[in-house]
Amino acid sequence: VLTIVASISFTLYFLLGGLNWITAGGDKGKIEKAKGMMTNGAIGMIVIAVSYSIVWIVGKALGIDILNPGALLNNLTVIQN
Numbered sequence: 001v002l003t004i005v006a007s008i009s010f011t012l013y014f015l016l017g018g019l020n021w022i023t024a025g026g027d028k029g030k031i032e033k034a035k036g037m038m039t040n041g042a043i044g045m046i047v048i049a050v051s052y053s054i055v056w057i058v059g060k061a062l063g064i065d066i067l068n069p070g071a072l073l074n075n076l077t078v079i080q081n
Contacts, residue, residue: 006048013041 017037024030052067059066066072 003048003052006045010041010045010048013044014038017041 014037017034020037021031021034024034055066064072
């Protein structure tokens with residue numbers, strides 16, 4: 001869920017930066033601000049992708065399906081019953 005929210009946030013932030021760049025009208029300060037927004041959005045998306053990958057790798061190494069907590073909780077309730 002958080003990955004989806006982050007992806008939507010990235011898209012909106014990146015598009016907002018692009019729109020700011022288009023409407024800057026040649027103002028260097030506004031263009032730099034728009035470039036910064038787009039760069040920060042891209043860096044944020046990279047961080048989300050890398051963290052997702054790390055969690056997946058750790059889950060595989062430990063033999064736990066960390067990215068599917070529903071199945072993990074279901075297994076716990078089956079064990080208790």
